[in-house]
Amino acid sequence: MIGVAAVLLLALNGRIAGISGIAGGLLRVPAQGDVAWRICFIIGLAAAPWIIGAAGGAVDRPALPGGVIWMAAGGLLVGFGTALGGGCTSGHGVCGMARLSARSIAATLMFMATGVATVFVIRHLAGGGA
Amino acid sequence: MMRAFAGLIAGLIFGLGLVVSGMSNPAKVLNFLDIAGAWDPSLVFVMGGALMVTFAGYRLVQRRSAPLFARAFSLPTKRDVDARLLFGAALFGMGWGVAGYCPGPAITSSTLGGWPTWAFRIAMLAGMFIAQRLPARSPMKAASTR
Numbered sequence: 001m002i003g004v005a006a007v008l009l010l011a012l013n014g015r016i017a018g019i020s021g022i023a024g025g026l027l028r029v030p031a032q033g034d035v036a037w038r039i040c041f042i043i044g045l046a047a048a049p050w051i052i053g054a055a056g057g058a059v060d061r062p063a064l065p066g067g068v069i070w071m072a073a074g075g076l077l078v079g080f081g082t083a084l085g086g087g088c089t090s091g092h093g094v095c096g097m098a099r100l101s102a103r104s105i106a107a108t109l110m111f112m113a114t115g116v117a118t119v120f121v122i123r124h125l126a127g128g129g130a
Numbered sequence: 131m132m133r134a135f136a137g138l139i140a141g142l143i144f145g146l147g148l149v150v151s152g153m154s155n156p157a158k159v160l161n162f163l164d165i166a167g168a169w170d171p172s173l174v175f176v177m178g179g180a181l182m183v184t185f186a187g188y189r190l191v192q193r194r195s196a197p198l199f200a201r202a203f204s205l206p207t208k209r210d211v212d213a214r215l216l217f218g219a220a221l222f223g224m225g226w227g228v229a230g231y232c233p234g235p236a237i238t239s240s241t242l243g244g245w246p247t248w249a250f251r252i253a254m255l256a257g258m259f260i261a262q263r264l265p266a267r268s269p270m271k272a273a274s275t276r
Binding site: 001002003004005006007008009010011012013014015016017019020023024027028033036037038039040041042043044045046048049050052053058059060061062063064065066067068069070071072073074075076077078079080081082083084085086088090092093094095096097098099100101102103106107108109110111112113114115116117118119120122123124 | 132133134135136137138139140141142143144145146147148149150151152154155156157160163164165166167176177179180181182183184185187188190191192194196197198199200201202203204205206208209210211214215216217218219220221222223224225226227228229230231232233234235236237238239240241242243245246247249250251253254255256257258259260261262264273
């Protein structure tokens with residue numbers, strides 16, 4: 001479904017389905033005609049659990065590794081890193097890799113490596129229960 | 131109008147994929163990244179599947195000269211792997227390992243979690259805002275070209 005959505009967005013709007021780019025684009029000075037589809041994409045993304053619930057499906061509540069401060073620290077790193085690195089799991093990891101972009105392949109290897117390393121440090125070296 | 135509608139539908143399908151696959155649950159993502167512990171490899175198949183569908187679909191789509199609702203394809207044009215890209219990706223991975231959220235699942239969880247998920251989303255937007263306003267030629271980039 002993630003792949004189908006990515007292909008659909010390119011076929012219809014000619015855009016890469018990179019969530020950090022779609023959201024981040026709203027923080028810049030917007031070009032004309034470039035705002036509504038971004039907002040609608042985000043509304044669709046956020047409405048998905050609600051649609052599944054309305055259709056009678058079960059949606060797990062997210063189990064978080066920490067409280068407000070912990071999650072804010074993670075969020076700051078994710079936001080700063082994706083804006084600096086020009087993409088996230090979807091933009092680099094799925095769409096960019098599908099285009100065989102050297103930048104995306106390098107970025108994906110890097111964030112996978114630091115993600116694994118961070119979890120290793122937190123869970124196995126620091127002994128955190130996260 | 132059609133572009134906005136296409137955005138809504140693509141976002142919805144993307145979000146359904148994230149929820150159904152479990153990517154919208156940080157605990158599952160952290161277990162996926164925890165290869166030295168109780169590793170949960172199922173997200174390999176989620177991302178691999180998405181990648182294969184996108185790989186094939188993009189090739190079909192790009193046989194056309196333009197997308198349906200826009201004048202041209204808007205594809206990234208940068209080619210060089212620079213320090214900014216690698217440093218950004220490294221920080222992103224660290225944040226992913228701390229919180230278990232990347233941007234898509236964080237937005238999909240808007241109606242699910244409480245304050246901590248909002249703390250993540252607000253901090254994420256703040257981080258993007260700051261990074262976008264850094265000078266194009268940062269000290270890191272200067273170091274890489276020295």
